[in-house]
Amino acid sequence: MAGGKAKEIEKEIEKEARISEAEVAVHWGEEEYIEPPEEIKRQAYVTDPTFREKFKEENFPECFHIYADLLDWDRYWHTTLDTSNPPFWKWFVGGKLNACYNCVDRHLKKYGNKAAIIWVPEPEDEPKRVLTYYDLYYQVNVVASVLQSLGLKAGDTVTLYMPMVPELPITMLACARLGIIHSQVFSGFSGPACAERIIDAESKVLITIDGYWRNGKWIDHKKNADIAVNVAAERGHKVEKVLIWQRYRDRYNSESKPIEGRDFLMKDLLKEHRGKKVPYVPMPAEAPLFIMYTSGSTGKPKGCVHSIGGYLAYVAGTCKYIHDIHPEDIHWCMADIGWITGHSYIVYGPLALGATVLIYEGVPTYPDPDRPWRIAERYGVTILHTAPTAIRLLKKLGSDPSKYDYKFRILVTVGEPIEPEVWRWYYTAVGKKQAVVLDTWWQTETGGWLCAHLPGVEPMKLGSTGPGALGIYPVIYDENGNEIPPGSGKAGYICIKNPWPGRMLTIWKNPERMIKGYYEKFCKNKESKDWRDWPYIAGDAATCDKRGYFRILGRMDDIINVAGHRLGTKEIESAALTVEGVAEAAVVPKIDELKGHVPDLYISLKDGYEPSPEIAEKVKMAVRNIIGPIATPAHVYIVPDMPKTRSGKIMRRVLACISNGRKDFGDLTTLIDPSIVEKIWEIVHGEG
Ligand code: WTA
Numbered sequence: 001m002a003g004g005k006a007k008e009i010e011k012e013i014e015k016e017a018r019i020s021e022a023e024v025a026v027h028w029g030e031e032e033y034i035e036p037p038e039e040i041k042r043q044a045y046v047t048d049p050t051f052r053e054k055f056k057e058e059n060f061p062e063c064f065h066i067y068a069d070l071l072d073w074d075r076y077w078h079t080t081l082d083t084s085n086p087p088f089w090k091w092f093v094g095g096k097l098n099a100c101y102n103c104v105d106r107h108l109k110k111y112g113n114k115a116a117i118i119w120v121p122e123p124e125d126e127p128k129r130v131l132t133y134y135d136l137y138y139q140v141n142v143v144a145s146v147l148q149s150l151g152l153k154a155g156d157t158v159t160l161y162m163p164m165v166p167e168l169p170i171t172m173l174a175c176a177r178l179g180i181i182h183s184q185v186f187s188g189f190s191g192p193a194c195a196e197r198i199i200d201a202e203s204k205v206l207i208t209i210d211g212y213w214r215n216g217k218w219i220d221h222k223k224n225a226d227i228a229v230n231v232a233a234e235r236g237h238k239v240e241k242v243l244i245w246q247r248y249r250d251r252y253n254s255e256s257k258p259i260e261g262r263d264f265l266m267k268d269l270l271k272e273h274r275g276k277k278v279p280y281v282p283m284p285a286e287a288p289l290f291i292m293y294t295s296g297s298t299g300k301p302k303g304c305v306h307s308i309g310g311y312l313a314y315v316a317g318t319c320k321y322i323h324d325i326h327p328e329d330i331h332w333c334m335a336d337i338g339w340i341t342g343h344s345y346i347v348y349g350p351l352a353l354g355a356t357v358l359i360y361e362g363v364p365t366y367p368d369p370d371r372p373w374r375i376a377e378r379y380g381v382t383i384l385h386t387a388p389t390a391i392r393l394l395k396k397l398g399s400d401p402s403k404y405d406y407k408f409r410i411l412v413t414v415g416e417p418i419e420p421e422v423w424r425w426y427y428t429a430v431g432k433k434q435a436v437v438l439d440t441w442w443q444t445e446t447g448g449w450l451c452a453h454l455p456g457v458e459p460m461k462l463g464s465t466g467p468g469a470l471g472i473y474p475v476i477y478d479e480n481g482n483e484i485p486p487g488s489g490k491a492g493y494i495c496i497k498n499p500w501p502g503r504m505l506t507i508w509k510n511p512e513r514m515i516k517g518y519y520e521k522f523c524k525n526k527e528s529k530d531w532r533d534w535p536y537i538a539g540d541a542a543t544c545d546k547r548g549y550f551r552i553l554g555r556m557d558d559i560i561n562v563a564g565h566r567l568g569t570k571e572i573e574s575a576a577l578t579v580e581g582v583a584e585a586a587v588v589p590k591i592d593e594l595k596g597h598v599p600d601l602y603i604s605l606k607d608g609y610e611p612s613p614e615i616a617e618k619v620k621m622a623v624r625n626i627i628g629p630i631a632t633p634a635h636v637y638i639v640p641d642m643p644k645t646r647s648g649k650i651m652r653r654v655l656a657c658i659s660n661g662r663k664d665f666g667d668l669t670t671l672i673d674p675s676i677v678e679k680i681w682e683i684v685h686g687e688g
Pocket of ligand 1: 415418441444538552554
């Protein structure tokens with residue numbers, strides 16, 4: 001077949017490129033296990049070392065009843081797992097429930113006067129706000145009444161574009177009460193990035209806020225929301241209504257004034273619906289709860305659709321038996337609610353268990369790097385949940401937890417591999433050796449944790465995530481789908497052998513993409529209805545030690561992890577290509593002391609354009625404006641040409657080597673012009 005050979009070569013190269021990009025990820029060799037402190041061994045929910053056996057493969061899928069039974073069901077399910085249409089598994093089929101009821105109403109009797117949310121504003125002189133479960137119930141009902149009055153109903157989508165304020169979980173829960181599918185867009189994304197997600201979700205209503213505080217600056221967020229609505233309109237999608245919360249109840253603080261007929265202040269709407277109660281809508285377990293967009297290896301972000309029953313059971317279960325959240329805990333997760341971590345481990349998981357969550361508006365280093373410990377001391381935080389990036393930054397800035405009197409039980413780390421010295425600081429300085437460090441590995445698509453050890457009965461391993469979470473059976477495959485045995489020291493693709501209730505239902509409006517992106521490569525038999533033939537491919541490289549603890553090395557695909565934020569290389573490259581004169585763009589991860597990785601962008605120019613600092617700056621700004629500040633390239637290098645194979649593919653692994661100051665390029669013979677490599681090296685590192 002013509003072109004067959006070329007395709008094969010291309011595949012080979014691609015394969016090589018992926019593995020070496022994973023190799024760029026942080027590596028270290030320590031094998032250190034640390035037993036949990038005695039106190040935690042006594043207090044944890046799981047103190048029985050044989051608890052894991054309940055989730056053994058022979059008990060699958062019924063083992064997940066332990067999770068589902070944490071919820072209140074309006075109707076019990078008749079089928080635990082329906083595998084008739086792989087890989088579109090359905091959990092708890094026949095069951096009906098409501099997520100808002102489970103996170104709010106059912107706690108009123110026992111915990112009505114207990115804090116559900118403690119909100120800490122970024123300005124330190126502003127008072128905190130505490131919402132008891134009863135307050136939350138009251139407010140969620142009023143907001144649900146507002147949404148209902150706009151004609152919104154079960155199955156509709158609504159886009160939320162909100163920062164870290166209590167009105168965000170209130171709005172999410174109000175949607176859930178009515179069965180409305182919410183799609184929260186991270187507030188740090190730019191207006192155009194929000195527009196893309198509004199259009200894909202087909203939301204007619206956008207809910208946002210006038211502004212908020214971040215790093216000591218007032219962010220005029222309504223301006224971004226207006227850009228989002230305008231960009232959507234230019235692309236033919238009309239947002240009919242924009243509902244605007246106010247950061248300060250008594251004033252509207254944005255230069256973008258409300259637009260007559262389109263924009264409505266929540267303050268006014270709430271007044272009309274004061275005191276209204278809205279019955280919750282019992283929903284099928286497999287109906288969507290929300291959409292969460294994430295970067296994939298093609299340009300367009302993917303809308304991961306999460307279910308009501310399976311997802312809620314999974315986050316409640318992992319929160320109880322692994323996270324070890326008790327109702328008396330004060331749980332502070334620093335992640336943004338705009339990411340999956342915030343959805344699962346600030347809002348749905350902890351609230352389903354009736355815990356108290358602390359939500360902090362701002363950055364942990366404002367006004368100084370001791371702020372987190374003052375918050376922990378003042379509010380009695382017992383569980384901290386954050387990312388290596390934040391820990392690295394605090395450590396580097398000389399943060400001193402020893403001055404503060406608090407006591408953590410559990411310290412979660414998530415989002416990136418954590419280096420041993422950062423791990424040690426987290427354990428000794430932050431945790432004062434009294435807490436368990438829980439390294440949790442998972443993804444937007446997976447709803448909840450995939451790897452983590454049981455904090456009360458299993459040791460922590462320095463710089464490593466744990467074995468599979470309860471009921472999760474991970475495996476490492478080589479390129480050909482052969483299992484790499486634990487303890488071999490060899491890296492490969494980490495996959496999950498079995499379905500689990502937290503996995504996304506599908507990709508919004510694009511189910512094919514779920515098969516292609518997560519199952520195709522290692523599917524053993526596409527005709528098979530047996531889940532054993534359909535391992536889930538996470539896209540990360542990992543190793544597994546003899547004890548079954550996994551070490552995640554980094555992405556194997558076109559995704560860059562910057563400060564725990566997932567960015568698609570194609571998205572960044574497309575943004576660069578919008579700048580006049582840019583012919584080609586390639587982005588690669590450069591190792592960074594604080595952020596794990598930063599994006600380094602290489603561009604070549606069209607004929608007739610001369611390299612200049614202005615073009616580089618324009619490209620930087622374009623990426624920032626089209627995606628958001630987190631995607632801003634650390635460097636933009638203008639190169640005479642890209643290192644390209646004969647089939648025209650840019651060899652990103654060569655650029656990644658150059659960015660990271662490495663010369664082990666591997667085989668360059670497939671390049672059209674191998675001399676280009678030296679030229680690019682000189683541009684980046686100077687001569688010699
Ligand atoms: C990475 C965030 C190492 C990984 C919850 C994954 C991690 C991607 C860890 C998903 C960890 C997440 N150790 N790497 N503990 N947790 N990752 O979708 O590459 O934003 O595939 O979900 O983050 O990022 P996402």
